Amino acid sequence: MGRYVVRRLLQMIPVFIGATLLIFLMVNVMGDPIAGLCGERACDPATAAQLKKEFGLDKPVWQQYLTYMGNVFTGDFGTAFNGQPVTELMSTAFPVTIRLTVVAILFEIVIGITLGVVTGLRRGRPVDTGVLLATLVVISVPTFVTGLLLQLLLGVEWGWIKPSVSPDATFGELIVPGLVLASVSLAYVTRLTRTSIAENKRSDYVRTAVAKGLPRHRVITRHLLRNSLIPVVTFIGTDIGALMGGAIVTERIFNIHGVGYQLYQGILRQNTQTVVGFVTVLVLVFLVANLLVDLLYAVLDPRIRYA
Amino acid sequence: MRSATHARGAACAVVVALAATACGGGGSGGGGGGESGVLSSSWGDPQNPLEPSNTNEVQGGKVLDMIFRGLKKYDPKTGKATDMLAQKIDTSDSQNFTITLKDGWTFSNGEKVTAKSFVDAWNYGASLKNNQKNAYFFGYIQGYDKVHPDSGSQSADTLSGLKVVDDSTFTVALNQKFSSFPDTLGYAAFAPLPQSFFTDHAGWLKQPVGDGPYSIESYTKGSQMALKKWDGYPGADKAQNAGVTLKVYTDNDTAYTDLIAGNLDLVDDVPASQLKNVKNDLGDRYINTPAGIIQTLAFPYYDSAWNKSGSEKVRTGLSMAINRKQITDTIFQNTRTPATDWTSPVLGTAGGFKEGLCGSACDYDPAQAKKLIQEGGGLPGGQLKITYNADTGSHRMWVDAVCNSINNALGNDKACVGNPIGTFADFRNQIGQHKMTGPFRAGWQMDYPLIQNFLQPLYYTNASSNDGKWSNKDFDKLVDQANAQTDTAKAVSTFQQAEGVVRDNMAAIPLWYQNGSAGYSARLSNVALNPFSVPVYNEIKVS
Numbered sequence: 001m002g003r004y005v006v007r008r009l010l011q012m013i014p015v016f017i018g019a020t021l022l023i024f025l026m027v028n029v030m031g032d033p034i035a036g037l038c039g040e041r042a043c044d045p046a047t048a049a050q051l052k053k054e055f056g057l058d059k060p061v062w063q064q065y066l067t068y069m070g071n072v073f074t075g076d077f078g079t080a081f082n083g084q085p086v087t088e089l090m091s092t093a094f095p096v097t098i099r100l101t102v103v104a105i106l107f108e109i110v111i112g113i114t115l116g117v118v119t120g121l122r123r124g125r126p127v128d129t130g131v132l133l134a135t136l137v138v139i140s141v142p143t144f145v146t147g148l149l150l151q152l153l154l155g156v157e158w159g160w161i162k163p164s165v166s167p168d169a170t171f172g173e174l175i176v177p178g179l180v181l182a183s184v185s186l187a188y189v190t191r192l193t194r195t196s197i198a199e200n201k202r203s204d205y206v207r208t209a210v211a212k213g214l215p216r217h218r219v220i221t222r223h224l225l226r227n228s229l230i231p232v233v234t235f236i237g238t239d240i241g242a243l244m245g246g247a248i249v250t251e252r253i254f255n256i257h258g259v260g261y262q263l264y265q266g267i268l269r270q271n272t273q274t275v276v277g278f279v280t281v282l283v284l285v286f287l288v289a290n291l292l293v294d295l296l297y298a299v300l301d302p303r304i305r306y307a
Numbered sequence: 308m309r310s311a312t313h314a315r316g317a318a319c320a321v322v323v324a325l326a327a328t329a330c331g332g333g334g335s336g337g338g339g340g341g342e343s344g345v346l347s348s349s350w351g352d353p354q355n356p357l358e359p360s361n362t363n364e365v366q367g368g369k370v371l372d373m374i375f376r377g378l379k380k381y382d383p384k385t386g387k388a389t390d391m392l393a394q395k396i397d398t399s400d401s402q403n404f405t406i407t408l409k410d411g412w413t414f415s416n417g418e419k420v421t422a423k424s425f426v427d428a429w430n431y432g433a434s435l436k437n438n439q440k441n442a443y444f445f446g447y448i449q450g451y452d453k454v455h456p457d458s459g460s461q462s463a464d465t466l467s468g469l470k471v472v473d474d475s476t477f478t479v480a481l482n483q484k485f486s487s488f489p490d491t492l493g494y495a496a497f498a499p500l501p502q503s504f505f506t507d508h509a510g511w512l513k514q515p516v517g518d519g520p521y522s523i524e525s526y527t528k529g530s531q532m533a534l535k536k537w538d539g540y541p542g543a544d545k546a547q548n549a550g551v552t553l554k555v556y557t558d559n560d561t562a563y564t565d566l567i568a569g570n571l572d573l574v575d576d577v578p579a580s581q582l583k584n585v586k587n588d589l590g591d592r593y594i595n596t597p598a599g600i601i602q603t604l605a606f607p608y609y610d611s612a613w614n615k616s617g618s619e620k621v622r623t624g625l626s627m628a629i630n631r632k633q634i635t636d637t638i639f640q641n642t643r644t645p646a647t648d649w650t651s652p653v654l655g656t657a658g659g660f661k662e663g664l665c666g667s668a669c670d671y672d673p674a675q676a677k678k679l680i681q682e683g684g685g686l687p688g689g690q691l692k693i694t695y696n697a698d699t700g701s702h703r704m705w706v707d708a709v710c711n712s713i714n715n716a717l718g719n720d721k722a723c724v725g726n727p728i729g730t731f732a733d734f735r736n737q738i739g740q741h742k743m744t745g746p747f748r749a750g751w752q753m754d755y756p757l758i759q760n761f762l763q764p765l766y767y768t769n770a771s772s773n774d775g776k777w778s779n780k781d782f783d784k785l786v787d788q789a790n791a792q793t794d795t796a797k798a799v800s801t802f803q804q805a806e807g808v809v810r811d812n813m814a815a816i817p818l819w820y821q822n823g824s825a826g827y828s829a830r831l832s833n834v835a836l837n838p839f840s841v842p843v844y845n846e847i848k849v850s
Contacts, residue, residue: 035739036732037354038440039363039752041764041772042739046457050438083356083512084528092529151561156568163564164556164571167530255561257530264557265352268698270732 001298004306005291012287017069019283023276024065032057033270037081055079055273068273072280078273080266086277089262094281096169097258100250101243103171103178104185108236112186116193116232117225123198132194135187147180147253164255177254181247185239192235196228203227229300237293241286245279344549344849345535346831348573348842349562352529352555357515359498360432360439365752369575369841371495373534373551374415374517376542378406378425379493383837383846386599386653386756388490391542392420392499392518394475401486401793408475414501415522415537422477424499430454430465431505432496441496443771444754447488449480484791486798491755520546520845530555546845547833563826572831572849575842577824579701582640589826595642598840599653599753600821601761602643604693604709605775606814607743612687620683622813623668625691625746628676628716631669634708635819638701642824645669646817649806650761651753653838659758659799665810665817673716680717687745690721694747696734697727702748709818738774749774749815756838758802762786766805766814775815782808 034048034057043051052058055078056067071078077086119128138146154176155163165173200206201224209219248260259278266274297304353367362371378393390396394407412420431437433445435455442455449468454461468480481488491497499518504511514523520542521534535550554571556562559578565571567588577585577593585593606622608614613622631645644652648664667675680686693710695702703725710723726745728734738747751772753760763786764770768778782805789801809815823840832848 030730031733031736032739033732035735036730038735042735042774043440044443044455044457044771046435046455047438047440047442049458050435054438082352082354082528089529092527151564155570156564159568162570163568164561167527167554252558253561255556255558255565257555257557261557262529268730269354270730 001306008291015287016283020069020276020280021065023279024068024272025061027270027272027275028061030270033272036270068276077277080274081269081271086273089274090277090281093257093259093262096256097244097247097260099169099171100174100178100181100247100256100258101240103174104182104243105236105240107179107182108186108189108239112189113193113232115190117197117220119190120194120197120201131190135190138183138187143180143184144249144253146183147250150176150180151253167257169256177250177256181243181250188235189232192232193228196231197224200224200228226300230297233296233300234293237289240289241282244285245282345552346548346572346847346849347552347554349556349571349575350532350553355440356512358439359428359500360441360496362495363440365841368495368839369553370532371498372841373521373844374515374519374523375495375498376519377493377495377498379489381493381756381838383835383843385655386658386838388493396489401484401791402481404479404488406477406479410475411541412518413541414516414518415539416501416503416516418501420499420518421474422471424501426469426471426477427505428498428500429469431500433466434464435461444494444496447481447483447485449482451482486790486793487757487759490757494755520544521551544845548847548849551844566826566828569828572828573825573834573842575825577826582642585826592829593826594834594836595822595824596836597644597652598821598823598836599651599756599838600840601646601649601651601751602818602821603749603751604746604816604818605749606746607741608776608778609741610744617683619812620679621686622816624676624679624683625713626668626813626816627670627672627679628713629709629818630671630712631819632671634705634712638704638708642822643819644822646819649809649817650758651820654756654758658756659802661803664803664806668810668813669817676716686722691723692726692745693723694726694728694743694745696731698730703727706748746816758799759790762802762805766809777814779808779812
């Protein structure tokens, strides 16, 4: 187990370097970011040169990358154009997005798995057909449509929530945005769980458990569900990274100042330091989440062992 | 339609399931801002640190407008520069000025505003090592070339043209005659700065301190700024409300939704997509007034195809092929007005705005347009490519409409196409590297309401914003003459002569004047936008 984890951690190094290099190059290809700083006029050449020097943009790209990586390992992610250190931006943005992701994941687990179990056990019944239809609708409607619709209905028409989230972004305020963010994944989780449950329901070990006279809820939670969760856990694990990075649309609609907002602004202003910094952290989150998922397999199914 | 109803049904089902647990939290409060008398307003994250000489966009400008007062202030209604901190500004030769300050002004931290507060601030703004983006504003002051050389490092740290005489007097020597120099001093870059700006710069940036009617109570970068009325403010334009909370919105549509839901008091830029609903949603709580912004199409004069004899006929023809009225009506819902000169209506006729100066060259006349373009040798390369940045504004919509209009006039479907560029920075970058092959979008927001500001920076040889590198000896001569003119009326008419040169050569095609727009909640009254399309916050009353 220990050796497995070490091997996985070592594998992360090339992935990490490759990913950051790609992002760094991509942002660089977009051109000179200084030109956009002076509004509708050209920066005067002296100031532009001075700014380039300050942000290290006057050096060749490979040198910029090496300096950047060197700094990253000492915890310095550079400075954004508005004078704020990127680490400061991260310390305000990540807690908000993590809260949003937690809300979304909770929705996926609680609603998604519950619906999946219910429909999986009652295949072909009206409940099953109804939920299947609903998930189909949710999957086919783009997130920004559900987001704007909920915002308009709940925020403006009925006045249940505020249409935008305050800078504090407490859990209570993030429930609706979290639901919007989770909606599509939630539908997938429902469908995955349903199929898995329906398949395993007919397996030998379930029949044995029922024959032993175990109570129904015990058969479902301990025997059926535990074994059916492996594909679902894989999905949710990879979804953590996707939710954190993919919240741009949801964060924009509800005016949440999280990672999506910072990334969006960073890209618009061609702020290499912000974009590369945030994406680097997202890459790390993705890698760690994947590792955790793999380790969870062993917990769920004792037949799986790592050496 | 069907799928929409389904989606709504599904969404509602989920919502109903949730309602019991979650949605109860909202609803309370109702009004926009918590405290009574405090209004909330939409805001965008300022692009640069909030230093007066480093802020060149509206969002940072909003804050500076509230926390700073300079020597002059532009009247929010007429745009005329009136004395604020200046007792008097004397000159005998339009080149050497003696500035006397009024007594009794302090910063909100209690420090007295003296001549030194101004001179130190201006020296800081001009100095190359401080990377101030508005440094060129000090370019008229003697010694600027030493403090801010075009290349290399600076050989002096202070402007030799600035001298403190005593606590309330200082002198300014310019490197050329510039009669309207005093009228430029209302620009934020010329604001005075307290000593704490220099001694504790990082601390000052966290919570800027100025001498305006508001002081900053708290500032959370990237999300919110709370300003409260400064009770000790000595000026006549005291704040009529208890304070302003600026909230950062990533998307103007969300701000607008918040306004409709009663969660926000003031949105100062109504998104284009909502213009159709705004009358229904807000009634007379929507304002749409001229701002000092003009949109033009500039040309690359470094490209010989656009800089040969006869090409002015092509440019004039193109101008006549654009149906401005139709575009401003349908696409912009009258938030733009067809341009008939190269300045802006906010200047007023006394300030140099002259309706119809463009004459028939700005009238829609497809037959004449076609004739002129043919006489001028046709479109260079056979096709016109209008370059614009596609990331902000509704540029794509109007560029397509302009092209459509030109295509119709010329009877050729492929005569004109749009050439979108992904980001504003890249757009500016390509312009800076002289990569334009045809006309490109050029917008100009005035720095101060003077006709000089609409002409010199844009069309004078090698001027800071002369992106197309247009150069004309007659124009340059007239501008020099106008700047040396001590009589304002004469100066204005000389500038208008120079504008005539721009027209005759069609140096840039004027498209339309842009309006500022805002919507506000029922709690507010006396809301107006100044000529810079910034809300006049200190005059807003909250009920």
